[in-house]
Every structure is written in structure tokens, then in C-alpha cells.
Amino acid sequence: EVQLVETGGGLFHPGGSLRLSCAASGFSVSSTYMSWVRQAPGKGLEWVSVLYATDNTYYADSVKGRFTISRDNSKNTLYLQMDSLRAEDTAVYYCARQLHMDVWGHGTAVTVSS
Amino acid sequence: DVQMTQSPSALSASVGDRVTITCRASESISKWLAWYQQKPGKAPKLLIHQASSLESGVPSRFSGSGSGTEFTLTISSLQPDDFGVYYCQQYNNFWTFGQGTKVEIK
DSSP states (O other), X not given: XXXXXXXXXXXXXXXXXXXXXXXXXXXXXXXXOEEEEEEOTTOOEEEEEEEOTTSOEEEOTTTTTTEEEEEETXXXXXXXXXXXXXXXXXXXXXXXXXXXXXXEOOOEEEEEOO | OOOEEEEOSEEEEOTTOOEEEEEEESSXXXXXXXXXXXXXXXXXXXXXXXXXXXXXXXXXXXXXXXXXXXXXXXXXXXXXXXXXXXXXXXXXXXXXXXXXXXXXXX
């Protein structure tokens, strides 16, 4: 079964760091586009970052320079390193597969607050 | 950046009604548009990709049309399980979502 499971969320302080993980099963994260999408409380969906099969990475302007996307092929896991956290990074973070995001994880909630 | 604008922002319709949601892109995105349904507390679910291709397992009452800058999602006969928020998304130039359309069953 194709599945994505995110972990790593929680309560963090402004200026702090965390790393989200997205464990995949049923396919290889290295073979396709893998994205992070977030949703602030009561708000819509916002694309955050993508990692191509070719290793190219891209970021939304709101997180550029602060977030880093990566993967570990041996663990079939996608990551999002989040540094210099801000209150506005508070959201549920989803990982998703493919250009047209056909598979999503259940999400992991990140709260940034002092 | 490509901006996506959905209308209406919310609608209330009865079971059996035909429902149409519109999505407009700020520039041409060809056919690179997807539609998602999101229910409270759940991840979005892909309904349509490439503007009109029905995702496997999605009921045939859902259909998509359009190209360039104007797109529509149609639910031919609204069912009780179709409540939720519907988002369009362009993937021609990175990814941008519309603001969402909340569908309520009367």
C-alpha cells in the first residue's frame, strides 16, 4: 500500500529549529517529486518546498533560506529541516507525492510560540 | 507567481443538485490544474488532475474542465458525503492553491 507518514511536530519556540520526517511505503521517494505543503489553523493550503528526483530543490519565498528539504533513500524518508522558526510557521505540515499530489500523509502539527 | 482565484467562497446545496466551482489563474497554466477535497481534520484528497482526468477511485459525478486560465469543477448530483472544502491547484509553475470553496449540504 502506498502511504506517507509524517512525524516530528510539536511545540517550538520562535528562533528554534526542528526536523520533520515523512516516511514512505509502497514507492520510492527518490523516484518522483516530493513536496511539503502546510496549512495554518483555519486557513488554506500553502506549498512550502519540493525535492525533485533529480535532486533539485525549490522553496516558497516565505521559507527560503530558513527551511531545507532533503531525503534519505536508504530509509525512504523525506525531511524538512526548519530553522529560525517564526510564529507564522505554525501549521499542519503535510508531505505529498507527485506533481499533482496524488498521495498525502495525515499531517503533523507544528506550533511556534513562546 | 501564479495566483489562483476560486468562486464562490462557499455554497450550500441540496442532495441531488448540480454544483459548479470555478477557478481562475492569473496567467495561462495550460492543463496543469488539480482539484482536491478536504474534510475537517483530514488531508486533502486528489479528485481531478490535468484539469479533467478523474483520479482512480473518485466517483464519476465529479468532473473537471477548462484550460489556460479558466477551469471548473462540477459535481453532477451532490451527495451527503461531498461536504468539505474544495481547492484548485496549479502545477505549471511550482504550486499554488486557490483559497478554497466550502461546500455545505442543506
